[in-house]
Amino acid sequence: MIEVTRETKETQISVKLNLYGKGQAKIDTGVGxxxxxxxxxxxxxxxDMEVTCTGDTHIDDHHTVEDVGIVxxxxxxxxxxxxxxxxxxxxxxxxxxxASVTCDIDLSNRGFLVFELPIGGKVGEFDVELVEEFFRAFAFNLPLTLHLIYNRGKNKHHIIxxxxxALAVSLRRAVAINENAGIPSTKGVL
Structure with missing residues (x-):
């Protein structure tokens, strides 16, 4: 199990992760x-992933959502x-x-985000503009190339x-073991 922590004046975050797990989650960011x-x-x-975060949510949820994406x-x-x-x-x-959303990823070791979800406003108390902030922090800190494309839908909760x-299934497929792949790049390194 990999563990990464990050402490700033705005957030204190711990993430424990097993890449080849069973889909078990313990998540507590303070943002439902x-x-x-x-x-x-x-x-x-x-x-398998455990995430704990104490953040300055008395201000808003921005730092929590973005910083969790980083970690x-x-x-x-x-x-x-x-x-x-x-x-x-x-x-x-x-x-x-x-709702229908397509996700394409490349574990390229290069951070890039194409985010084409037409969402705004709130879902409950959650500012949906933070969704893009999460995906950007996630993509640039992994790093990977990440495209999220809206196909259809009206309900913001469903689209998000x-x-x-879609990211989850794409990641699961990208990290699928293929012994024949070796280093899957003509450069010889990723």
């Missing part, structure tokens, strides 16, 4: 909707790199009721949850 998304991500990525990305970086004997690429389209689940 975000916890729900991380639980869905953990379940569908088939990783989860760092923990996955430790678990995945250097890339060897895995598929490297993963993609999935996930539907949730009327489909995005987290």
């Amino acid at each position: 909707f975000f916890d729900h998304m991380l639980e869905a991500f953990t379940k569908h990525a088939h990783i 989860i990305g760092q923990a996955l970086r430790e678990a995945i790199y250097p890339v060897k004997s895995i598929e490297r690429f993963g993609n999935a389209t996930v539907v949730m009721d009327e 949850e489909a995005a987290f689940k």
